[in-house]
Amino acid sequence: MLSMFRDPIRRAYEELIWDSSPQGVILYACDEGETAWSTSDGSYSQFLLDAATMTLDNSDSPFVSVGEVHDNAVSLTQRVYPFDCQHPQIIQPRCAVSRQLPFAVNAGFF
Secondary structure (H helix, E strand, O other): OOOOOOOHHHHHHHHHHHHOOOOOOEEEOOOOOOOOOOOOOOHHHHHHHHHHHHHHHOOOOOEEEHHHHHHHHHHHHHHHOOOOOOOOEEEOOOOOHHHOOEEEEOHHHO
């Protein structure tokens, strides 16, 4: 696939998406029957971004998958809201990590 973006990081991100298995991923900030605790930007959304940054900072991988970021964001959510009141959920197909959708790329690799 010929990228319309000249930025090598964006091009790498696009190539990872094209190389992943066809799939859809749904993220929920909380489970059914729960209320998501929130800030102006959304706590779970912020935890996703924080988890992606922390994971990439401590990784030798060129990317971090949506599933991995979600799992780490769940840990952050439960650390901040320890009253067992918010349980973020994910719906995603089972596939090899290398074929999962990327959430973010490690700019140091590209």
